[in-house]
Amino acid sequence: MGPQYYGADSENGDRIDDPSEDALFMLISDLNDSDNTFVVVQPDEDDPVWFASVSVLDEGGYEIVRRDTTRNEHEVTTATGINGIARDLTIWIAARDFPGRLNRQVSTF
Numbered sequence: 225m226g227p228q229y230y231g232a233d234s235e236n237g238d239r240i241d242d243p244s245e246d247a248l249f250m251l252i253s254d255l256n257d258s259d260n261t262f263v264v265v266q267p268d269e270d271d272p273v274w275f276a277s278v279s280v281l282d283e284g285g286y287e288i289v290r291r292d293t294t295r296n297e298h299e300v301t302t303a304t305g306i307n308g309i310a311r312d313l314t315i316w317i318a319a320r321d322f323p324g325r326l327n328r329q330v331s332t333f
Contacts, residue, residue, distance in 0.1 A: 230267045230317065236260040241268075249310040255280050265317060274320050276313055290316055 232243040232251055236259060240247045243265070251263045257280050266275035274292035281287055285304040290297060290313075303309050 230265060230320075232263055232265045234260055234263045245310050245314040248313055249306055252278050252286070252306045252309055255286075257282065265313065267320075276316060278309060278313070288313070292320065294321065 229242055232240045232248060234251050234254065236254075238251060238254070240251065243251070248263075248265070254260060255263065255278070262277055262279040264275060264277045266272040273294045274297075275289075276291075277289045279287045279289075281302065285302050286306075286309060288299075288301050288303060288309060290299045
């Protein structure tokens with residue numbers, strides 16, 4: 225198994241290293257409005273430059289926060305569909321920089 229680049233931690237103590245879209249879906253599905261209200265995804269480093277979080281809203285649905293200081297990004301949105309949230313987070317996380325990760329290059333020859 226290779227190095228772990230990031231992890232998803234929920235308020236109740238669940239942790240998944242380098243979570244897939246399905247794993248994010250599972251963590252978000254387990255959220256509730258009493259004792260497991262959020263999930264945070266961030267790099268496994270001392271001072272992470274990016275993070276994403278999903279929190280349960282009192283009125284229903286979820287608040288999604290994405291922040292990346294290296295790209296000067298800070299976005300706060302709301303959504304109700306867990307499938308879409310997990311998919312969008314997976315795509316967003318894939319575009320982040322991870323020290324030590326080999327960059328994939330697409331060749332067009």
